[in-house]
Amino acid sequence: MTGLLTVVAAVLVFGTVVLVHELGHFLAARRCGIRVEEFSIGFGPALWSRVRNGTRYSIRLLPLGGYNALAGEEPAEEEQEKAEEPPAYNPHTPLLPATMDGRTYAEAGPWQRFFVIAAGALMNFLLGFVVILILTASQDAVTSKVIYDFVGDNPRSEQTGLQAGDEILAVNGHICFTAEDVIYELQRTEDYSASFTVLRDGHRVTLPDVQFDSRTESDGSTSMVLDFRVYGIEKTPRTVVSGAIRYFCYYSRVILRGFVDLFTGRVGINELSGPVGVVSAVSEAVQYGWRDVLSLAAVITVNLGIFNLLPIPGLDGFKLLFLAAEGITRREVPVRVQAALNAAGMVLLLMLMVMVTMQDVAKYFL
Known part of the structure; x- marks a missing residue:
């Protein structure tokens, strides 16, 4: 039964996160009058497909992502459009209706294309916030950062x-x-001490060397003893929304600092998880209940949003750099340069995914 719940939960989590991301691109493209030729969840052979209002909607075999095929987005199509000398973009021209007769991606202005590319990550952030809001509202109280009391005989x-x-x-x-x-x-922290900045009697106070005791675990490792407790805040609509915003900031910063740690070498690639590792995490979350599943879903969707905005070739963040440069300078980076860099980035990302997946499989069987 747990196995079935894991499969259902994994499909729902992956499917929802991917659907929301691609829906962001899709809705933004339609809003900007750009023709969407296909909206697909998954890659590979189509399991289900239907054409409606000029757009093909598909569900494909491999649920590891999705895509929107925008008219004129591919380099070859863009070159062809340029050869036909389309009319110059006028930012004051009204947006075209979201129909099959919409403009191509190449015909849209740089800031409209920027909006279309960024919308996927923005939708992931919106989903993450909604999930965090549900989790915060389901708690008995909203956790504060105000120290209530200390535990132990001589709290360090x-x-x-x-x-x-x-x-x-x-x-x-x-x-x-x-x-x-x-x-x-x-x-x-590495030496069980840290500097604190606190608000005390209405004044900011800096405590440069707050120390904590440590304890030795059964495996011989040591860990910090957290010797204080904090107040809970009564739930009201205001405190729930405020708490959700703070939790969203917490999730976002932890994820972003995780990427920084990876690029700076503080953590190794062996600590990354791919689809297999995420499914394993979903399996563990299912055993603890729906709150843990939702919490994991929030982490995944915010993670996907931040990851896609990283300025790495092959990701949305790299495209946004080119579009921002074009919007500022009114000069487009050559299409061939963009295509070459994005293709190289996609190859490296696929290699990384394969390596991380093999690593996850090895952890599972060892």
């Missing part, structure tokens, strides 16, 4: 600066949006 953090009633603003110079942010920053 109290002895070295913290006081009950302090609102934690930052740890080691990093702003903390939630109590989980505080824990995240403390986990990244």
Whole structure:
């Protein structure tokens, strides 16, 4: 039964995240009057396909992504459109109706194309926020960052600066949006001490060397002892929305710093997870309940949004760099250059996906 629930949950999570991302591109393209020739969820052979209002809607075999085929988006088509000398783009021209007779991608202005490319990630962020809002509303109380009391006989953090009633603003110079942010920053410390910035009696106070005790685990490793507790905030519409915004910021920053850690070498590629690893995480979440599944879905959709905005060849973020440059300079980067860089990026990303997938499979069987 758990296996069936895992499959259902994985399909729903992957399918929803991909559908929302591609729906963002699709709706933005239609809003800008760009003709969408195909809207597909998945890659490979089509399992289901239907044409409506000039657009083919497809569900394909491999549910590892999706795509929108925009008229004139491919380099060859763009060159052909340029050869036919289409009329110059006028930013004051009204948007065309979302019909089969819409303009091509190449005919749209650079900022409209920018909007179309960015809309996928924006929809992922919107989905992430909605899920986080549901999770926050389902809690008994909204967690604050105000210290309620300390635990233990001689709490080290109290002895070295913290006081009950302090609102934690930052740890080691990093702003903390939630109590989980505080824990995240403390986990990244290496000597069980950290600098805190707190709000105390209406004043910002800096505590340069707050220390914590450590304990030795059964496997011989050591971990920090978190010796204080924080207040819960009564749920109201305002506190729930405010809490959801703070949790969204927390998720986003943790994910972004994870990518920074990867590029700077703080963490290795062996800590990445691909589709197999994500399905394994979904399986674990299913055993704990729907809240854990939704929490994982929020992480995945925000992760996908941030990942797609990274300025890496083959990703939406790289296209946005070219479009921003074109919008500012009114000079388009040669199509062949864009195509070559994006193709090289896609090859590298596919190689990385294969390597991470093999790594996930090896972890599963070993």
